[in-house]
Amino acid sequence: MSQQPPGPYPAFPQYPGGAVGVPPKPPVPQPVQRAHYCILAGGALTLLGIVATFTQTNAIRSALETSDTTVAQSTINSLVTATIVFACLLGLIEVGLWVWMAFATKAGRNWARVLSTVFFGLSAAGTVFGTLFYFASSASGSSSTTFASSDTTIGQVASWLEFLAGLAAIILLWSKQSSAYFKPPMAFYPGPYGYPGMPPQGLAPQDMPPQGLQQPYTYPVMPQQQPGKQGKPRDPWGTPPGN
Numbered sequence: 285m286s287q288q289p290p291g292p293y294p295a296f297p298q299y300p301g302g303a304v305g306v307p308p309k310p311p312v313p314q315p316v317q318r319a320h321y322c323i324l325a326g327g328a329l330t331l332l333g334i335v336a337t338f339t340q341t342n343a344i345r346s347a348l349e350t351s352d353t354t355v356a357q358s359t360i361n362s363l364v365t366a367t368i369v370f371a372c373l374l375g376l377i378e379v380g381l382w383v384w385m386a387f388a389t390k391a392g393r394n395w396a397r398v399l400s401t402v403f404f405g406l407s408a409a410g411t412v413f414g415t416l417f418y419f420a421s422s423a424s425g426s427s428s429t430t431f432a433s434s435d436t437t438i439g440q441v442a443s444w445l446e447f448l449a450g451l452a453a454i455i456l457l458w459s460k461q462s463s464a465y466f467k468p469p470m471a472f473y474p475g476p477y478g479y480p481g482m483p484p485q486g487l488a489p490q491d492m493p494p495q496g497l498q499q500p501y502t503y504p505v506m507p508q509q510q511p512g513k514q515g516k517p518r519d520p521w522g523t524p525p526g527n
Contacts, residue, residue, distance in 0.1 A: 327382030
């Protein structure tokens with residue numbers, strides 16, 4: 285009677301843990317949420333400045349006719365249209381940057397917080413120089429040649445409201461509670477039985493998989509014992525040594 289080969293070994297359940305993951309993002313703190321609304325308000329005020337640009341159509345046409353009386357009326361109309369379109373395109377790009385920074389900072393991107401600060405510094409410098417030029421032109425009684433939205437009273441009001449919205453957003457983004465939200469999450473390395481363990485060999489924190497992905501936990505390989513010279517096994521029932 286031939287012996288039957290043994291069947292497959294049963295699969296034993298694995299212990300809990302043994303996976304590498306990143307903890308979920310904490311909820312958006314209240315200062316970051318308020319900064320989000322302030323940044324969106326800044327974008328809305330930029331749209332108001334674009335609307336103010338359309339009120340300068342007559343001023344642009346008058347300035348072009350005064351500068352050169354030999355230019356045909358059709359050429360002047362084309363230049364007026366090109367100036368208005370160019371100013372509106374610049375305004376729409378600025379609105380897009382406002383909206384982009386609003387949602388990037390809300391998502392906890394630290395680079396967006398730094399970039400928003402840089403954009404605010406450039407915008408604040410433009411607001412100050414635009415206001416100085418506006419008052420200088422008003423005092424001298426000369427017509428503006430920049431055709432910017434800040435050259436009007438409505439544009440000035442919108443520009444300074446935009447400055448205040450940006451300033452409030454920057455203060456909120458760099459508050460203590462917001463700074464904790466922008467820190468990168470710490471990786472969690474669960475070990476056997478779900479207890480925290482050491483990171484796998486050769487895996488640095490910056491090499492962690494994106495949030496939501498998991499990898500098997502690799503335990504450190506113990507070095508094997510080097511085989512040495514071993515004598516003949518001793519017989520426990522034999523004659524004791526020395527006899």
